[in-house]
Amino acid sequence: MVKFEENVDLSKLCTIKIGGVAKKVYFPENKEDIKELIKLSLDTDKKLIPIGVGSNIVFRDGVLDYIFVSTSNLKKLDISKEDGNFIITAETGVSFKTLVNIVKKYNLEGFENLSGIPASIGGAVVMNAGAYGTEIFDLVEEVEWIDNKGVSHISKKENISYGYRCTQFQNEGFVYKVKIKLKKSEKNISEIIKNHLLERNKKQPLDLPTSGSTFKNPEGISAGYLLEKAGLKGFRIGDIGFSEKHANFTVNYGKGTFKQLKNLLEIAERRVGDYFEINLEKEIRIVE
Ligand SMILES: Cc1cc2nc3c(=O)[nH]c(=O)nc-3n(C[C@H](O)[C@H](O)[C@H](O)COP(=O)(O)OP(=O)(O)OC[C@H]3O[C@@H](n4cnc5c(N)ncnc54)[C@H](O)[C@@H]3O)c2cc1C
Numbered sequence: 331m332v333k334f335e336e337n338v339d340l341s342k343l344c345t346i347k348i349g350g351v352a353k354k355v356y357f358p359e360n361k362e363d364i365k366e367l368i369k370l371s372l373d374t375d376k377k378l379i380p381i382g383v384g385s386n387i388v389f390r391d392g393v394l395d396y397i398f399v400s401t402s403n404l405k406k407l408d409i410s411k412e413d414g415n416f417i418i419t420a421e422t423g424v425s426f427k428t429l430v431n432i433v434k435k436y437n438l439e440g441f442e443n444l445s446g447i448p449a450s451i452g453g454a455v456v457m458n459a460g461a462y463g464t465e466i467f468d469l470v471e472e473v474e475w476i477d478n479k480g481v482s483h484i485s486k487k488e489n490i491s492y493g494y495r496c497t498q499f500q501n502e503g504f505v506y507k508v509k510i511k512l513k514k515s516e517k518n519i520s521e522i523i524k525n526h527l528l529e530r531n532k533k534q535p536l537d538l539p540t541s542g543s544t545f546k547n548p549e550g551i552s553a554g555y556l557l558e559k560a561g562l563k564g565f566r567i568g569d570i571g572f573s574e575k576h577a578n579f580t581v582n583y584g585k586g587t588f589k590q591l592k593n594l595l596e597i598a599e600r601r602v603g604d605y606f607e608i609n610l611e612k613e614i615r616i617v618e
Pocket residue numbers: 345379380381382383384385386387401422446447448449450451452453454455456457458459460461499500503504505506534536540541542543615
């Protein structure tokens with residue numbers, strides 16, 4: 331029987347800290363547990379919703395009766411060497427914080443631009459998270475995943491479909507394990523990481539609950555620029571608003587609600603549509 335908790339406050343499972351109550355949240359500890367939950371989802375016809383660090387997901391208010399699956403107990407990690415490269419194989423719940431510590435310890439190159447993204451490795455793979463010109467798929471070798479029917483697959487990167495902040499895993503299954511390759515560096519990786527973190531601190535509202543970038547950047551232009559030009563930087567509805575520091579970051583000033591967030595997103599989409607004739611596409615994943 332997979333471990334679970336009942337009546338879970340979903341605002342505690344997402345970084346913007348809004349949302350209602352989950353009837354149940356499951357905490358699988360291995361691949362068999364995940365398969366059992368996929369079977370439960372099929373048998374009960376309830377959608378399965380994985381939750382990593384919760385930094386790109388928001389939940390509606392009220393009571394939600396899905397098969398919520400937290401990856402927080404899936405944190406096994408293996409480091410090996412192959413042809414002078416470091417191969418890290420991580421279960422989905424391993425955090426970027428943990429990976430940053432490894433990268434600093436062995437002075438490994440490749441991951442540094444991604445430091446500071448508050449992700450689990452699984453969530454990052456599903457979203458193809460990226461920063462400063464690097465995407466997680468630049469480092470991925472293979473992904474072990476379980477499809478919506480409960481069948482396991484190990485897919486090499488070249489057989490995975492992914493693009494800007496999107497991958498096949500957003501619809502097709504549960505990411506269980508990720509293998510990434512990094513190499514020893516001649517550079518001072520800790521110093522580069524320190525600078526990235528300082529840069530993030532300067533530009534992002536890290537003092538408030540936030541779900542990070544709200545909209546994807548349309549081709550050739552940043553969503554933050556469009557929102558700012560449409561007068562939405564610092565614009566708020568109740569306790570939810572676009573940050574004063576970064577127009578594409580939605581923040582919670584205290585008692586924000588999902589309804590306020592929904593209104594805010596609708597206004598932003600309409601305004602940017604009217605001003606620039608551009609349809610903004612949401613990056614954050616909304617669970618209603
Ligand atoms: C302060 C801040 C800064 C950020 N900076 C960046 C940035 O620079 N670049 C960037 O790309 N993003 C950024 N983000 C967004 C976010 O951190 C990334 O999208 C991250 O990859 C999400 O990982 P997570 O573990 O939090 O996933 P979650 O938010 O928990 O989940 C995201 C989606 O993936 C699904 N999911 C999670 N785990 C699995 C799994 N194992 N299998 C299948 N589906 C799964 C969820 O159901 C959901 O749909 C930022 C967010 C914040 C709050």
